[in-house]
Amino acid sequence: xxxxxxxxxxxxxxxxxxxxxxxxxxxxxxxxxxxxxxxxxxxxxxxxxxxxxxxxxxxxxxxxxxxxxxxxxxxxxxxxxxxxxxxxxxxxxxxxxxxxxxxxxxxxxxxxxxxxxxxxxxxxxxxxxxxxxxxxxxxxxxxxxxxxxxxxxxxxxxxxxxxxxxxxxxxxxxxxxxxxxxxxxxxxxxxxxxxxxxxxxxxxxxxxxxxxxxxxxxxxxxxxxxxxxxxxxxxxxxxxxxxxxxxxxxxxxxxxxxxxxxxxxxxxxxxxxxxxxxxxxxxxxxxxxxxxxxxxxxx
Numbered sequence: 001x002x003x004x005x006x007x008x009x010x011x012x013x014x015x016x017x018x019x020x021x022x023x024x025x026x027x028x029x030x031x032x033x034x035x036x037x038x039x040x041x042x043x044x045x046x047x048x049x050x051x052x053x054x055x056x057x058x059x060x061x062x063x064x065x066x067x068x069x070x071x072x073x074x075x076x077x078x079x080x081x082x083x084x085x086x087x088x089x090x091x092x093x094x095x096x097x098x099x100x101x102x103x104x105x106x107x108x109x110x111x112x113x114x115x116x117x118x119x120x121x122x123x124x125x126x127x128x129x130x131x132x133x134x135x136x137x138x139x140x141x142x143x144x145x146x147x148x149x150x151x152x153x154x155x156x157x158x159x160x161x162x163x164x165x166x167x168x169x170x171x172x173x174x175x176x177x178x179x180x181x182x183x184x185x186x187x188x189x190x191x192x193x194x195x196x197x198x199x200x201x202x203x204x205x206x207x208x209x210x211x212x213x214x215x216x217x218x219x220x221x222x223x224x225x226x227x228x229x230x231x232x233x234x235x236x237x238x239x240x241x242x243x244x245x246x247x248x249x250x251x252x253x254x255x256x257x258x259x260x261x262x263x264x265x266x267x268x269x270x271x272x273x274x275x276x277x278x279x280x281x282x283x284x285x286x287x288x289x290x291x292x293x294x295x296x297x298x299x
Contacts, residue, residue: 047096085145147213154208171249175257
């Protein structure tokens with residue numbers, strides 16, 4: 001149920017209607033509008049939230065984590081290829097369609113903060129259109145938000161392996177403490193479950209959580225990483241779990257911190273990245289200057 005006085009639901013509805021037929025995106029069945037409220041009729045998901053299941057499984061393994069990340073990243077890659085960025089891939093927005101718990105039953109939900117990139121003339125930014133006509137500042141905007149989606153998947157991956165949040169220990173951590181930890185660019189990948197998993201697992205999680213969004217892995221790069229491609233060879237040792245309520249509280253604090261505070265550590269200016277500078281030079285070599293736009297806040 002969406003209150004029109006607080007939010008315009010049209011973009012969320014449009015995205016769900018256009019892309020909701022993907023196997024791992026929740027399907028919008030119908031829409032009702034009484035003038036003040038908009039009612040979205042969505043598929044009933046009978047399974048748990050992803051982390052509720054993962055953190056309570058006694059025999060969850062590194063291979064299981066890789067299967068989940070592969071499924072989610074393929075879905076995110078599809079969205080990004082269509083010019084759509086989700087921008088709110090927190091754990092509560094990733095659920096199972098049924099109680100089976102298989103990766104294919106995972107659904108990405110709640111597209112309330114999702115954006116469909118468009119040209120100035122209003123046309124959708126399809127892959128072909130984008131290559132020739134997308135303005136540099138729009139390309140940069142896509143880079144910000146697409147990188148945020150990967151960062152969110154990185155948090156999820158870290159939590160599935162470690163059994164706890166990378167940046168907060170509980171829901172009582174302050175926004176300042178969490179943002180300082182994010183800004184440090186450091187995550188702990190030693191001890192505990194990290195001693196049970198592959199070096200490839202440590203490598204991919206650090207690259208998905210890179211503080212510079214333009215050095216962070218893209219969705220296609222994640223899918224080409226050995227930890228995904230060679231997941232049949234990953235360990236089947238069970239990983240230890242922590243209390244799901246505590247872990248989810250810490251994750252909620254992390255996303256709340258990013259919502260309340262300027263998320264500079266995650267969305268730093270494009271021009272600070274040498275890779276972005278090289279890309280910009282190639283795209284704008286015939287121009288004397290580059291116009292950059294500030295990113296919207298990721299929710």
